[in-house]
Amino acid sequence: MNPSQTIVVKVGTSSLAQPETGKLALSTIAALVETLTELRQFGYHVVLVSSGAVGVGCSRLKLTEKPKKIVIKQAIAAVGQGRLIRVYDDLFTALNQPIAQVLLTRRELMERSCYVNAKNTFDALFELGVIPIVNENDTVAIEELKFGDNDTLSALVASLINADWLFILTDVDRLYSADPRTFPDAKPIKVVNSLELDKLEIKAGGKGSQWGTGGMSTKLTAARLATSAGITTVITHGKKPGNLLKIIKGEDIGTKFEAQLNNDNARKRWIYYGLLxxxxxxxxxxxxxxxxxxxxxxxxxxxxxxxxxxxxxxxxxxxxxxxxxxxxxxxxxxxxxxxxxxxxxxxxxxxxxxxxxxxxxxxxxxxxxx
CATH class of the missing domain: 2.30.130.10 (PUA domain)
Incomplete structure (x- = not known):
């Protein structure tokens, strides 16, 4: 392991919430918090990109399904975001690990001065030993400036801070040639290089769970963004966050997308990944x-x-x-x-x-x- 590295971990709603009710899966979140704290104690810089605000808001308001109107979603996100960050803060505080909430919209990455300032803020938080918890600012984001899903957001954040690793935690243990829940003969995919990623075609659903926004196709898009920025990307099971440490040590878990050589300077990364x-x-x-x-x-x-x-x-x-x-x-x-x-x-x-x-x-x- 190389403790001077920077790690971005994206956790989806399917990992954070119980599928039947949308309520938080506290045992999974606690295990994730423990793993991220351990990585931080080893000296890694760690960022968590967390979904779940809308799902938690729906649960708190006793809604049985996620609404489709954008203004209602934004209101529900405002309800859920406070609850979600409170849960994280309580669990991280129990381990004496300080956290910070960072809410972004695409606008912050499109304006060069804001992009640089966001990078500087992350660097300052790392110096302070803080784990930033990132989410899209759903309450104020307008449709044309939304990231669309937190898979894309995590890849853009990883590029912004020049991360070494991006872990996308989902509801399967690795990428398959088709959905293994529907196609029992689906083949596991362990390693994907840049050439294979461009040609990769799988029977991946376009939608996520009832409470989430991203399916496997959005994770492949995120992997393309991150690997082209020189970031090793791994898709692995969100219910087993302890596997992150094993993967960093070299164990064959999840699907690993190999990073491309990246010689771009910071301004060119901003042009390619920050601008719409x-x-x-x-x-x-x-x-x-x-x-x-x-x-x-x-x-x-x-x-x-x-x-x-x-x-x-x-x-x-x-x-x-x-x-x-x-x-x-x-x-x-x-x-x-x-x-x-x-x-x-x-x-x-x-x-x-x-x-x-x-x-x-x-x-x-x-x-x-x-």
Whole structure:
């Protein structure tokens, strides 16, 4: 084990709550708290991304199912979040482990100054020996700025703090070729490398449990995000949190997604993982080669199509002619301006737009290649 490492643990509602009632499974939570405290005592920096606020709120309000209206969900989350953090605080306090509550929305990661400040806050909490407990700020998050599920949130937090490990605790012991509860002959998947992850297709349900928001497909998306940021990711059983220590020691438990080599700087991680793309630019072969192989900026001459509505200084996805995403970047012009100058040399920009502007559509410092 390497106690200087940083670990993010995401626990889902299916692990925290009893499936029949939605009430908290206190014995499981206590075991999780004990394991995370032990990791902290070994010297690891630990972050817990916890679901459960809506489920706990439903239980407290004696609701038999989770509502669908966003405003009702937000109100219920406000009821449940206080109860959930109180339970964590009581259990961690019994072990003399201080915790902090960190509530995030996508907006905090989209604004560069907020992103840097969030990173600094996590670093300060680590220095103080605190375990941050993270959840989406459901009460104020608007739909277009929501993470969507805590699997995605955990991967983005892991990238933000440059973590070494991301553990996604769920209701199965590892990933299978199909749902083992429905397909008894489903094959276990123990290790997945980056090439296999891109090709991985399983019969994974799109939805989670009655009280949760994410199915196995969201966990695969989180694994793609985290491993591409250089973070080893493991899917394992949430009812057996003690296995985290065994996995770190090298035992063959759960499904391990191998980290890719990651040389991106902090700003480029923010561009790729923090920003929410607002549009798409399709590039010709010459432009793809220039930005992906030669490290050059994206010029208007290489753009063949523009999609979406976006302003200058917003993020867009970059695609090749085959429709494959090759990268992301921050644009110097809005979509109307790019539509006017696409396919032309940079020296035509003043004539086409009626004013002088940047020669590049995306400067190489604001460009991240997949």
């Amino acid at each position: 793309p607002r549009g798409k630019l399709y590039l010709d072969r010459g432009a793809v080669k220039a930005i992906s192989q030669k490290g050059k900026s994206l010029l208007p001459a290489g753009i063949i199509k523009v999609e979406g509505e976006f302003d200058s200084l917003e993020a867009v996805q970059l695609y090749n002619e085959s429709g494959q995403e090759i990268g992301r970047g921050i644009v110097n012009y809005n979509q109307e301006e790019i539509d006017k100058i696409k396919g032309n040399h940079s020296d035509k920009i003043p004539e086409l737009l009626g004013c002088h502007g940047a020669e590049t559509i995306v400067h190489r410092d604001n460009l991240v290649i997949n």
